[in-house]
Amino acid sequence: MRVEPGATTTTTMLVRNTGQVVDQFTIDIVGDCAPWTEVTPAIVNLMPGSDVEVTVTFAPARDPHIPAGVVPFGLRVASREDPQGSSVTEGTVDVGAFDDVQVELVPRQSRGRRRARHQVAIDNLGNQPTTVEVTAHDEEEALDFAFDHRVATLEPGSAAFIRLIARPEKRFLKGADRQHPFIVTVAPSTSNPVATRGTMTQRQLLPAWLLPAIAILAAAALALFILYETLLKPAIKSTADDAAKQAVKSAASSQAAAVSSAQKQAAAANAAAQKAQAAASSAAKNGGGAGGKQASVPPSGSTLSNGAPVATGSPTAFSVQTDVAPSTGNFTKFTVTPGPTIPANKTLVITAVVLQNPNGNEGTLQIQRGNSSFLLQEGLANFRDLDYHFDDEPLIFTSSAPLQVAVNCQKAGGGGAAHCNPSILFTGRYITTPKKTP
Missing domain, CATH: 2.60.40.2310 (Immunoglobulin-like)
Known part of the structure; x- marks a missing residue:
């Protein structure tokens, strides 16, 4: 017989009571086709020497878990009065192929x-x-x-x-x-x-913020140029002219005083000499004050996240492959696969995580830091391939708080697989932790 997925086909079987008493017979299907095969009627009562015709209907669903090909089966007739007299008739049904x-x-x-x-x-x-x-x-x-x-x-x-x-x-x-x-x-x-x-x-190669930034800088430069030409430059020129006029006026007054009287000139010279001597004496007294202390400027610095320069260090990438048997117990019981060993002087900074569940497992996956609560939890049924990026706030792990991966397997996928086996790809950097200053 041949049957197409999603359709039905039927056959009949004759059941005869060859015994000497009234008997009841139970008819059922044995084999891989039993879930999608029906026998009508499934129970018959027969007088000695009488028989009845039984209909067998094959109805495979259009399901990928019902493979195409020849499927052997058995029609089993069990006697209630004479169990040893039960019998099995064998046959095959060819399930057609379909593509989707x-x-x-x-x-x-x-x-x-x-x-x-x-x-x-x-x-x-x-x-x-x-x-x-x-x-x-x-x-x-x-x-x-x-x-x-x-x-x-x-x-x-x-x-x-x-x-x-x-x-x-x-x-x-x-x-x-x-x-x-x-x-x-x-x-x-x-x-x-x-x-x-x-x-x-x-998208365009130039970042969207670049041109507005250039326009703002150009506007600021133009404003400074206008300010200099309209306010600062005239003020500087006016100050220079006033100084020149004052110098000419002072020179003319000194010449007139010299011509008027030589005596006054000598007196003025004598007074000037006395003033010069007094000034020299004052300078001599105050000459030792030239040397002084210069204030020291403490060097500037920057505080780094976790005491480590996050942008430096050696890049790293590694995968964590899990293999967990299904469990219907408490969700807090996990099979844990630890992450890489982190040296005491190193810090592991994770900036990207790729979760992979190609077989369609069902359950829960967690990323943990040490024995603390989980950092990330995701249902396995929610993804086949999923990635996260932590460029602004990376995940940080140390030797005292290492990376841990936890999986609770509810149902294994992949066409009859025994275990859940999701995997995780981590990318980031190993960074040397600066020594603390005593």
Whole structure:
């Protein structure tokens, strides 16, 4: 027999009572097809020598967990009066194949000056394996596309994630944003291609704040120039003219006094000499005051976050791979995989975290600092691939408060996997902690 997923097919079986007493028979299905097979009637009462026709209906759902192919089964007839006389009739049913490949572009719209990142999520909801090939193009031919891999093989009920980077071929310094629509096509080996659309918004290379800042600086320079030309320059010129006139007037008065009387001149010279002598004496008395102490200026400094220069240090990147058995117990009981060992004189600064759950596990994941409460908690069912950035407020770990990862597995995914195995990628820096001044 053959049946297509989502449809039904039926067959009949004749059950005869070959015993000598009235008997009751129970009919059921044995095999992998039992969950989607029905027997009508399931219980019959027969007189000796009589028989009845039983209908068997096969109705597999359109589900990736019901694989395509030949499925053996058994029709078991159990006697209530003579259990040893029960019998089983064997047969097979051929389940037809169907294809259902779903494609999603995350995000559909992106923005960037030089590039934009997307992710192609592919789900095989059919009941047979398939191999997919991913391509992308835009009608304007304004973008170049790069994939981390183009081909992937998907089992029924599984998913694959392919990274896509779109780069504009031409860049511009200033101007309005430019829209570049494109199409991503996924071609399965067992069905027709599936396409999805996306848009890359290209931004100008110059930062938006640069031109306003230049305009403000130019306006300030122009205001200073006008202030100098209208107020400061005339005042300086007027002061210089007054000083020159005063010097000429003083010279003329001195010449007239010299011509009027030599005697007065001598007296004036004598008085000037006496004044000069007095001035010299005063200078001699005060000459030792030339040397003095110069105030010292303490050097300036800056206080760094956690006592360490966050912008320095050696870059690092590492992954934490978990492997946790399912548990329905208390959510506070976790299987913990510790992070890397941190030297006593080092500080681990985490600036980006990528959470990966490709098999679709269900449960809870935490990032902890030492034995304190968790810093980040995320449900496994909420993501397949998720990233966080902490550029302004990075996560800081030390040898006394190390990095810890905790997982509570509720349900393992990936087509019958026994364990949950989400992974986390950490990127950041190792920074030398400055010694404390005694």
